[in-house]
Every structure is written in structure tokens, then in C-alpha cells.
Amino acid sequence: MLAINAAIEAARSGESGRGFGVVAREMRGLADQSIQATHRIREVLDGVSNSMREAARSSEKGxxxxxxxxxxVRTSSAQFQQLADIIGxxxxxxxxxxxxxxAQDAGTHQMAxxxxxxxxxxxxxxxxxxxTQEATRSVQSLAESMSGMASQTLKAEGLSVPAAQAR
Structure with missing residues (x-):
């Protein structure tokens, strides 16, 4: 489940989630190894069980x-050794x-x-x-004010103001 969740998060994270994809693949591989080890343990335990049943039948015959x-028993011992190795x-x-x-947790923390x-x-x-917008508005307001004052000064002195400047 962790491998699937990590793969989903990696896909959702796009390019920045590539590290998650690597971790997801590693986790999937390790999970597969754990499943295989569990199957091997089951086989060994079945073998041990069969060997013990056989030993019980054999002891009745002399x-x-x-x-x-x-x-x-020696076979069982070897199988128990295999079991110990598999558990390791x-x-x-x-x-x-x-x-x-x-590592995935650390990567998630870094992304956050x-x-x-x-x-x-x-x-x-x-x-x-x-x-910057406030400063621009202030400069624009000041420019309009100065333009108006220049227009009034020119009118007061009797000079004509070009139409483009009068605005």
C-alpha cells in the first residue's frame, strides 16, 4: 500500500516528484521480496510439518x-535453519x-x-x-495636478493651451 501511495504522490508531483517515484519503485520491490519470503516461509513450515508427521509415523515402526x-529431524533442522535465514x-x-x-518523509518535508x-x-x-501601483497612482495624480496648474497659469497669463495639454 505504501508503494502504491508513493507512486500516486510521485505522479501527482510531476517532475519534482521523480524522487518519490524512485522510492515507490524501491518500496514495491522490497514489498515483493517480503511477499516472496513469506511464501518461502510457508513452504518451509509446510515442509517442517510434513517432516514431523513423517517422523512420528516412523518412530512407531521400530x-x-x-x-x-x-x-x-536433521532435515527439519536444516529447514529451521532456512527459516531462520529467511526471517533474517x-x-x-x-x-x-x-x-x-x-527518505520519502524527508523528501516530503523538503517539498513542504x-x-x-x-x-x-x-x-x-x-x-x-x-x-508600485500606489506609487504610480501618486505620480499620475501629481502629474495631473501639475498639468492643471500649468494650464491655469497659462490661461491666467493669456497664453493659449494646446488641446492635448489642456487635458
Whole structure:
């Protein structure tokens, strides 16, 4: 499930989610290994169970059967050793999955920080644009005021004001 969720998040994140895709594939591979190890454990346990049943039947038949039981016990011992090895491998896979999830968590945290930084930069840019608009309005108002005063001064002195400047 974690691998599927990570793959979905990677797809949703687009180019910036490529790291998530790598983690998702690794997690999927480790999950597949865990499933295979579980199947192998089940097979080994079935083998152990069969060997033990066989050993019980053999012990009822006497000395000859005792020797066969010893062989079955040795086989069971080897299978238990295989089981221990498989459990060790599974434990290693679980540690790798845990490391992959931690790496994914760190990547998610970095993305969240980057988004927060971008949001802060956008807010600062918006504030600068608003301040620039206010300054532009002030300059425009001052220019209109100066144009009006120039027109009035020219009219007062009896000079004609060109139509384009009178506005």
C-alpha cells in the first residue's frame, strides 16, 4: 500500500516528484521480496510439518524407523535453519522499507519547506507590486495636478493651451 501511495504522490508531483517515484519503485520491490519470503516461509513450515508427521509415523515402526526419524529431524533442522535465514532476510527487507519511508518523509518535508518559501516570495512580490501601483497612482495624480496648474497659469497669463495639454 505504501508503494502504491508513493507512486500516486510521485505522479501527482510531476517532475519534482521523480524522487518519490524512485522510492515507490524501491518500496514495491522490497514489498515483493517480503511477499516472496513469506511464501518461502510457508513452504518451509509446510515442509517442517510434513517432516514431523513423517517422523512420528516412523518412530512407531521400530529401530529402522528411528534411523529414518533421525534423518527427518536433521532435515527439519536444516529447514529451521532456512527459516531462520529467511526471517533474517525479511527483517533486513523491513529495515530497508523503513529507511525508504524515512527518505520519502524527508523528501516530503523538503517539498513542504520549498512550497512555504515560494509562498513567502510570492507574497513579498505581491506586496511590491501593490506598492508600485500606489506609487504610480501618486505620480499620475501629481502629474495631473501639475498639468492643471500649468494650464491655469497659462490661461491666467493669456497664453493659449494646446488641446492635448489642456487635458
Amino acid at each position: 529401530d529402522e524407523r528411528v534411523r529414518m526419524s533421525l534423518d527427518a 532476510d525479511t527483517s533486513s527487507s523491513v529495515r530497508q522499507i523503513t529507511a525508504a519511508v524515512s 519547506q520549498a512550497i512555504q518559501e515560494l509562498s513567502g516570495q510570492m507574497q513579498r512580490t505581491l506586496k511590491t507590486v501593490q506598492e
